[in-house]
Amino acid sequence: xxxxxxxxxxKISEASRSGQWSDELLxxxxxxxxxxxxxxxxxxxxxxxxxxxxxxxxxxGRIWFKAQIAAKAEAMERAMRPILWARRFAFGACGAVxxxxxxxxxxxxxxFFANFAGSFAHRNAxxxxxxxxxxxxxxxxxxxxxxxxxxxxxxxWSED
Numbered sequence: 001x002x003x004x005x006x007x008x009x010x011k012i013s014e015a016s017r018s019g020q021w022s023d024e025l026l027x028x029x030x031x032x033x034x035x036x037x038x039x040x041x042x043x044x045x046x047x048x049x050x051x052x053x054x055x056x057x058x059x060x061g062r063i064w065f066k067a068q069i070a071a072k073a074e075a076m077e078r079a080m081r082p083i084l085w086a087r088r089f090a091f092g093a094c095g096a097v098x099x100x101x102x103x104x105x106x107x108x109x110x111x112f113f114a115n116f117a118g119s120f121a122h123r124n125a126x127x128x129x130x131x132x133x134x135x136x137x138x139x140x141x142x143x144x145x146x147x148x149x150x151x152x153x154x155x156x157w158s159e160d
Contacts, residue, residue: 016042091152
């Protein structure tokens with residue numbers, strides 16, 4: 001189907017861009033479907049142009065540079081994802097091993113603390129031979145194993 005050009009289209013397009021409408025043009029737009037579409041499109045384009053011209057666009061080189069930085073950051077994040085999951089798994093495994101050792105050896109640990117508390121109740125009683133070597137061992141295990149695992153788990157999960 002061939003589109004018939006209305007003789008008023010140019011005048012209506014100009015009036016839509018400038019915002020100066022005559023009564024004759026308004027009456028014609030109400031009667032002509034083709035001119036009504038021209039009015040709609042011209043008003044949309046003038047609003048879009050005003051929005052773009054009102055806010056100054058940055059330099060194309062700057063936009064390209066920022067796009068390159070964003071692409072590199074996204075590629076780095078994709079490459080680091082398996083490493084982060086492996087680190088989380090390692091810290092989780094260390095935590096599970098620590099809890100397992102704690103559960104399995106709970107009776108001896110509880111006995112140690114009972115003896116330790118009992119020695120404070122009886123200050124004159126000599127310390128048992130097991131207490132002498134077990135307390136530094138527990139303190140060292142706490143500082144060497146538990147604290148890094150706790151802080152490592154926190155660091156691994158807080159990066160998201």
